[in-house]
Amino acid sequence: MLSLKDFEGQKPAWCPGCGNFMILRAFNEAMVELGLAPHEFVLVSGIGQAGKLPHYTRGHTFNGLHGRTLPVATGIKLANHKLKVFAVAGDGDCYGEGGNHLIHAIRRNPDIKLLVHNNQIYGLTKGQASPTSMKGILTKTQPFGVISETFNPLAMAVALDCSFVARGFSGYSEHLKELIKEAVHHRGFALIDILQPCVSFNKINTYQWYKARVYELDNTYNPEDKILAFQKSLEWDDQIPLGIIYRVNKPTLEEQIPVLKEEPLVKQKLQLGKGQELLNSFY
Amino acid sequence: MKSIMDYSIKIGGEAGQGIQTVGDTLAHIFARAGYYVFSHQDYESRIRGGHNFYQIRLADKPVSCSRSKIHLLVALDKESILLHEKELSENGHVLYDSFYLKEKFKKANFLDVPLTELAVKHGGSKIMANTVAVGAVAGMLGMDLMIILEGIKRSLAKKGKETVEANLNAAKAGYSFAHEECLTCSFMLAEVKNPKLVISGNEAIGLGAIVSGLKFYSGYPMTPSTGIFNFIAEHALDFGLVVEQAEDEISAINMVLGASFAGVRAMTATSGGGFALMVEGLSLAGMTETPIVIVLAQRPGPATGFPTRTEAADLLFALHAGHGEFPKVILAPGTPEQALSLTYKAFNLAEKFQIPVILLTDQYLADSQWSYDGLDLTNFEYRDYRLRGEDFRGLKEYKRHAFTESGISPLAIPGEAEHVIVTDSDEHDEDGHIVEDAETRIRMVTKRLFRKMPLIKKDMSPPLLYGDINPEILLVCWGSGYGITKEVVDELSADYKIAMLHFSELFPLPEDETWLDIFTKARVVINIEQNATSQLAKLLQMETGIKIEKHINRFDGRPFTIDELKEKIDAFLKRF
Ligand SMILES: Cc1ncc(C[n+]2csc(CCOP(=O)(O)OP(=O)(O)O)c2C)c(N)n1
Ligand code: SF4
Ligand SMILES: [Mg+2]
Numbered sequence: 001m002l003s004l005k006d007f008e009g010q011k012p013a014w015c016p017g018c019g020n021f022m023i024l025r026a027f028n029e030a031m032v033e034l035g036l037a038p039h040e041f042v043l044v045s046g047i048g049q050a051g052k053l054p055h056y057t058r059g060h061t062f063n064g065l066h067g068r069t070l071p072v073a074t075g076i077k078l079a080n081h082k083l084k085v086f087a088v089a090g091d092g093d094c095y096g097e098g099g100n101h102l103i104h105a106i107r108r109n110p111d112i113k114l115l116v117h118n119n120q121i122y123g124l125t126k127g128q129a130s131p132t133s134m135k136g137i138l139t140k141t142q143p144f145g146v147i148s149e150t151f152n153p154l155a156m157a158v159a160l161d162c163s164f165v166a167r168g169f170s171g172y173s174e175h176l177k178e179l180i181k182e183a184v185h186h187r188g189f190a191l192i193d194i195l196q197p198c199v200s201f202n203k204i205n206t207y208q209w210y211k212a213r214v215y216e217l218d219n220t221y222n223p224e225d226k227i228l229a230f231q232k233s234l235e236w237d238d239q240i241p242l243g244i245i246y247r248v249n250k251p252t253l254e255e256q257i258p259v260l261k262e263e264p265l266v267k268q269k270l271q272l273g274k275g276q277e278l279l280n281s282f283y
Numbered sequence: 284m285k286s287i288m289d290y291s292i293k294i295g296g297e298a299g300q301g302i303q304t305v306g307d308t309l310a311h312i313f314a315r316a317g318y319y320v321f322s323h324q325d326y327e328s329r330i331r332g333g334h335n336f337y338q339i340r341l342a343d344k345p346v347s348c349s350r351s352k353i354h355l356l357v358a359l360d361k362e363s364i365l366l367h368e369k370e371l372s373e374n375g376h377v378l379y380d381s382f383y384l385k386e387k388f389k390k391a392n393f394l395d396v397p398l399t400e401l402a403v404k405h406g407g408s409k410i411m412a413n414t415v416a417v418g419a420v421a422g423m424l425g426m427d428l429m430i431i432l433e434g435i436k437r438s439l440a441k442k443g444k445e446t447v448e449a450n451l452n453a454a455k456a457g458y459s460f461a462h463e464e465c466l467t468c469s470f471m472l473a474e475v476k477n478p479k480l481v482i483s484g485n486e487a488i489g490l491g492a493i494v495s496g497l498k499f500y501s502g503y504p505m506t507p508s509t510g511i512f513n514f515i516a517e518h519a520l521d522f523g524l525v526v527e528q529a530e531d532e533i534s535a536i537n538m539v540l541g542a543s544f545a546g547v548r549a550m551t552a553t554s555g556g557g558f559a560l561m562v563e564g565l566s567l568a569g570m571t572e573t574p575i576v577i578v579l580a581q582r583p584g585p586a587t588g589f590p591t592r593t594e595a596a597d598l599l600f601a602l603h604a605g606h607g608e609f610p611k612v613i614l615a616p617g618t619p620e621q622a623l624s625l626t627y628k629a630f631n632l633a634e635k636f637q638i639p640v641i642l643l644t645d646q647y648l649a650d651s652q653w654s655y656d657g658l659d660l661t662n663f664e665y666r667d668y669r670l671r672g673e674d675f676r677g678l679k680e681y682k683r684h685a686f687t688e689s690g691i692s693p694l695a696i697p698g699e700a701e702h703v704i705v706t707d708s709d710e711h712d713e714d715g716h717i718v719e720d721a722e723t724r725i726r727m728v729t730k731r732l733f734r735k736m737p738l739i740k741k742d743m744s745p746p747l748l749y750g751d752i753n754p755e756i757l758l759v760c761w762g763s764g765y766g767i768t769k770e771v772v773d774e775l776s777a778d779y780k781i782a783m784l785h786f787s788e789l790f791p792l793p794e795d796e797t798w799l800d801i802f803t804k805a806r807v808v809i810n811i812e813q814n815a816t817s818q819l820a821k822l823l824q825m826e827t828g829i830k831i832e833k834h835i836n837r838f839d840g841r842p843f844t845i846d847e848l849k850e851k852i853d854a855f856l857k858r859f
Contacts, residue, residue, distance in 0.1 A: 010716050039701045044541070047708070054705070055716050060697040062544050063707040063717075064537065065567055071534040075541020075549070076697075078525050079499055083545070083698050104530040259523050265498055266546040266696060271522045275494035275660050278518065282480040282490075283315065 019170035019196035030180040041084035048090035050117035067097025119198035127201035154233035163188030165246040217243035296359025306337030312434035317475030328590040343473035347766030351846040406453030418457030484648035487619035489514030491626025499542035499549040507646035508552040508580035532557035536564030546696030552578035569609025574633035592840030593646035596814035617765025648763035670695040690734025743793040750782030757805035761786040
């Protein structure tokens with residue numbers, strides 16, 4: 001039997017009160033409840049406060065470059081599709097630096113679960129605007145306020161027919177834990193955008209700010225309805241929906257690659273004996 | 284022994300006319316007949332129009348470069364005549380179709396072959412014109428018709444009986460016409476026996492990767508590397524390879540890192556611009572000690588440069604690529620044969636030392652085709668350097684970046700034991716977790732760099748000396764400079780004590796430095812490079828202190844031909 005003790009990692013270097021702590025807790029509890037032992041999954045993360053999460057729990061870890069979590073995670077999944085693969089990223093990491101990879105990961109649909117710690121700010125680099133920062137906010141590098149439109153990851157994901165699109169809030173860690181479990185049970189690429197207060201650099205989108213706006217979708221909501229999902233994904237200012245926004249069943253990347261029909265790539269025998277035959281084809 | 288038979292055939296025309304098909308078909312037919320061939324291509328970055336050519340050298344001894352003089356020009360457009368007639372040798376001939384070129388040439392050495400007419404009449408369609416041309420070339424050369432027909436049958440076997448039949452008829456028509464009408468043709472073909480294999484640099488790398496145990500390839504198309512991608516994708520199902528086209532080169536290298544982390548041999552290939560995007564990933568391979576192989580097929584830069592032409596100006600870029608200090612290996616094959624063996628070496632070095640290895644080629648090597656009596660795969664023994672299965676499960680504890688005497692930590696694969704594998708792009712401890720302390724940093728740099736580097740140097744081979752073993756004149760070159768420089772040495776060896784020193788294992792240079800003596804013994808040292816700034820010479824000076832004073836550089840995007848290079852060398856030698 002797994003317990004939270006199995007997921008005790010390094011001592012977190014996050015600020016006291018940071019929303020990341022509750023995400024870490026939700027993740028660990030989800031693993032315990034799912035019965036996923038540390039050696040059965042891989043955490044791929046980028047650089048930022050979010051990217052440090054793998055060190056604070058236990059699991060196989062590839063903590064790579066800022067923005068590049070999804071390509072690494074895809075490579076791992078294709079090499080060994082028996083491993084559960086999680087990607088953990090910040091909003092800057094995943095929606096900014098690595099935005100292109102997100103688009104194409106959704107298109108490929110590998111069975112990867114992506115957790116985006118969306119604090120609407122660059123935490124680790126001390127408070128610059130991120131793609132999800134609200135228009136008009138002032139930062140040291142946006143002294144006249146953010147001019148660009150706020151990026152809406154969920155609307156984009158629905159538009160791209162992402163197979164699982166959800167929003168969580170680190171303040172509601174029970175709910176978040178359930179979302180993580182749902183994502184793991186779902187077969188295909190899953191995006192969970194997690195609203196995460198950054199107590200040090202985001203003085204606008206605080207716990208209170210989120211709590212005043214978020215609401216949980218109940219079971220009258222049908223996440224299989226794409227048009228409805230798109231509408232839901234556009235809700236923001238006063239009413240911010242939490243839960244599974246969109247879900248669709250479709251074949252995963254690895255299921256569609258003929259070579260991966262049976263065993264994972266890493267387990268397959270090399271066909272070196274056929275090398276000579278290949279060489280002979282040059283005559 | 285001087286060979287009598289050494290012909291060059293040039294096929295010129297617009298993009299989209301099928302120059303490559305004609306060239307490839309001829310090269311393969313010649314090789315199957317038992318001749319040695321060498322072919323190179325010159326094409327523009329466009330799909331239709333412009334001017335392209337394909338040059339084949341046909342001989343009865345191994346050949347490794349193109350010559351300036353041509354004996355047969357197949358002109359599929361007028362431009363080919365305007366541009367290349369002057370390259371004809373004394374008894375050189377031109378094959379053209381006056382209907383197609385809308386002009387008749389009254390010269391004795393011009394043979395007007397009604398390619399289109401014969402194609403329609405005997406092959407049933409205009410599109411058979413290229414096959415008529417193949418037949419006509421063979422007819423002019425006076426080859427055995429049966430050999431041509433066999434060759435066509437073989438290369439079209441998959442296309443069905445009707446297509447084969449139509450092509451055979453078209454080839455026969457071209458053959459008979461040229462054979463009868465070319466009264467001045469006096470080609471002398473030598474008697475040859477065993478069929479030769481034909482392989483390009485790109486194919487040799489693809490083949491090398493597959494026979495070295497490649498399982499995962501990710502790339503983003505970029506000339507001249509795309510041939511490798513095509514080759515590997517073509518054989519994916521047969522050899523159980525996963526091939527994924529990435530959204531960009533950053534993704535490609537990161538996917539390759541992920542796949543390697545998960546336990547399979549992985550590779551990507553690109554050219555300069557794509558490699559520039561991969562540089563951060565290269566550094567990540569260095570920090571996480573993840574084995575990967577990257578092919579950098581050079582083309583002229585900066586920026587987009589000449590997309591389809593050749594240059595070897597990314598050596599120092601490759602050498603310095605990646606922020607921070609970490610070991611890497613750079614190998615630059617000079618021939619498809621070397622490409623095959625160095626690809627094998629690349630995978631082994633990468634995995635043995637858990638480092639990135641760069642295979643540096645260029646458009647000239649990537650696309651040129653060489654012929655061989657055979658290539659030997661018997662030394663390509665597969666050795667797995669990873670920790671798997673029982674060996675891994677049996678361990679009491681596991682640390683991905685454990686400190687060891689050799690600097691090499693056990694490379695285990697995730698999911699096969701209860702141990703977790705942790706690695707990080709941040710500086711980390713033995714377990715792979717982020718650290719900030721100075722002491723661990725020093726120990727990690729020592730492990731990754733200072734411990735491994737001397738061991739890597741032990742595995743590197745010295746440059747190859749070809750020609751006189753005590754040369755007065757030493758020609759220094761690297762990578763694709765091999766073929767041309769070798770033949771120059773062959774041709775000048777009657778007059779001079781001359782040799783070539785060819786570098787294919789460029790970095791790090793080997794531990795054994797006895798080869799350095801040759802630089803002090805030779806009276807004249809000439810460095811030959813396909814770039815403007817003599818990058819190998821700079822590398823040598825940096826690593827060994829040796830300074831070369833004489834340089835021949837070419838940076839117009841075209842490869843050296845033997846005659847041009849000889850002239851340049853002669854000019855140097857006359858001054859001494
Ligand atoms: C290529 C690259 N550019 C910039 C950085 C610097 N950097 C590190 S984290 C970060 C942004 C962090 O923001 P986010 O991804 O939202 O993560 P958070 O810290 O907010 O969790 C930046 C710009 C880097 N590490 N690498
Ligand atoms: S800076 Fe913000 S995101 Fe980073 S640890 Fe502190 S509170 Fe959390
Ligand atoms: Mg952030």
